[in-house]
Amino acid sequence: MTTLSDPTQESFRLSMLLNDTRYRSITFQAIALILLVAAIWYLMSNLFANLEEQGLNISYSFLGSTAGYDINQTLIPYSSQSTNLRAAFVGVLNTLLVAVLACVMATIFGVIAGVLRLSNNWLVRKLMAVYVEIFRNIPVLIWILIIYFIMTAAMPAPSAFRGDEPAASMILGSFAFTNRGVYIPSPVLEPGWMIVVATFVASIIGIVAYRRYSTKLLYDTGRLLPRFWPSVAIFFIPTLLVFFLMGRPISLDYPALAGFNFRGGLQIGAPLIALWFALSIYTGAFIAENVRAGIQAVSRGQSEAAAALGLRPGRIMNLVVLPQALRVIIPPLISQYLNITKNSSLAILVGYADITATLGGITLNQTGRAIECVLLLMLFYLTISLIISLILNVYNSAVRLRER
């Protein structure tokens, strides 16, 4: 019945590019591509012609020259004698620091608020609705400013801690909250600290191993070993023992008022706190909505079935609903993380030295290399965003529904 025969070979005519549906789409795509390339070529040649006319050129040699300015928060050694490249690198690390901190915090805020928005308690539900609506409907720029101004205006200046009858005092003698930041004790590492840390890591691994063993024992023999107290014991005892045996190689350096500011300890600057908090609370409101949508996307039958099996509400949420909701939550979560990273470029508003403030701000200004700096900035944000997308896409494919 089926007789296949080769279609007659038509000779190709030029009009077929438009009239023949087989070729038409390719024709239009080719035309679009040519136009696009021409437009880019025009813009680029325009750029170079104009730069030449003004006697300017594109050069990245400024990255190797001395930066000449100081930065208030540096995660790597940096001085005003370092190069512009190093200043840019300081900025990159600061951007990544605030982005990571804000992503973690926003996720915590978002999950809590999202779950509570579906609470049976009317007051809690409404409070969370108010949080979400207020925070996501006011620009993040305003939140950053509000939080920073509140911090600088409401918290005492370091000078308030001075004198015999100070207006402000440190909490527990080791934490100072000032309008320039929060000072906390920092660990001082002496020889032998590695052993203490290694012991601590080993005991964490030990806890996991013990719990696995107890689960296995439960499944195999039905015998239930106590889990909580042995875990606590493994957590504390070996580490403390080694800590004292090694002669306390890790001590704390407490911040103390010296001169104009607190010295010693670890300073978490007001700009970082304001930016971190504003980004997390703002993006948290969006994540809350994603979480709510994800939870509601799980059919009620699932939680009813779990309840019928006798699971308590908390475990229903943790073991049945959230794992399924994650599949709906993660894709929009990616774009929220990207938003946090990109919004962190508002840092300069509060004097936080991120990449936009160092490379795109001071370096750009002092060297006048605007085009070069902006191109580098774009490249950086593009790379970071693509990496975040990649990581979360990998995670997404790990938790997605496996169809068999």
Added chain:
Amino acid sequence: MKQSVFFGALTGAVLVGGIAGAATLDDVKARGKLNCGVTTGLVGFAAPDANGNWEGFDVAVCRAVAAAVLGDPNAVEFVPTTGKTRFTALASGEIDMLARNTTWTFSRDTDLKFDFVGINYYDGQGFIVPKALGVTSAKDLDGATVCIQTGTTTELNLADYFRANNISYEPVPIETNAEGQQQYLAGACDAYTTDASGLAATRATFETPSDHVILPEIISKEPLGPLVRHGDNDWGDIVMWTLNALIAAEEYGVTSANVEELSAAAGDNPEVNRLLGTEDNLGAMIGLDATWAKDAIAAGGNYGEIFEKNIGESTPIGLARGLNAQWTEGGLLYAPPFR
């Protein structure tokens, strides 16, 4: 591909209006208005008054140039610029000249392709601290938190000064003078640093100016002056000689009060006659009317009048002439001869 579209769009955006015609004078005349870049607001130097009219020391330079070129001191479009945007605005042709207490430095003059046409204020960087702090010298500021306007030479001077004196500090970069003022008053920084003239102007706006002291150290040379794009020398000459005309007018005693009278007919002083166009026609040599300098002086008075009216000792800002006095009075102002 997507990336290159991005870059193309960026370069396009950067260069909108990038082609500034070489003949700025023709552009200004055709437009009938001078686009002059000023600060976003620094009382005494450039700030809008209650009616929205810009006034101040830098503004007066803009008005003088507009009067010299267009014959009307009000034919100026003031473009507020921040420390960050000012150079881009000038390079792209958005403004014809920049009069925004900008420090004349080597790299700005050469690498950034601008031409500084003179100095209208000899300044230096200083510090302001609350009196309650008990600090009497900038060298006592070891460990202090210092607010600085970002994108200015002050940032680099500050780093140099503290390094040279081997003391430490923590910088708080801020974008505008208003923001710096707010941070400083809230105690988020111990000291605020910028040009001493700017500090005096800022202090004048405080609720109780007497609670704050400007430290005696001046840690840098900050010759402030108007600048134009490199390459259009004719336009640069006009701005340069307008400024010189204001300075020379003070030296020769030409004021806004007597300029009409002196320019009505040639007088005894040949220098004044040439300046005001009653003898020779210097204006024609720079493509302007013979009365260009007269118009410029009539706009706001000579240099001394502008200084006294905006930032002088009788104003809340209260700056003494100091280095900015005429060379005959022991200052540095010295206009080349008009001949």
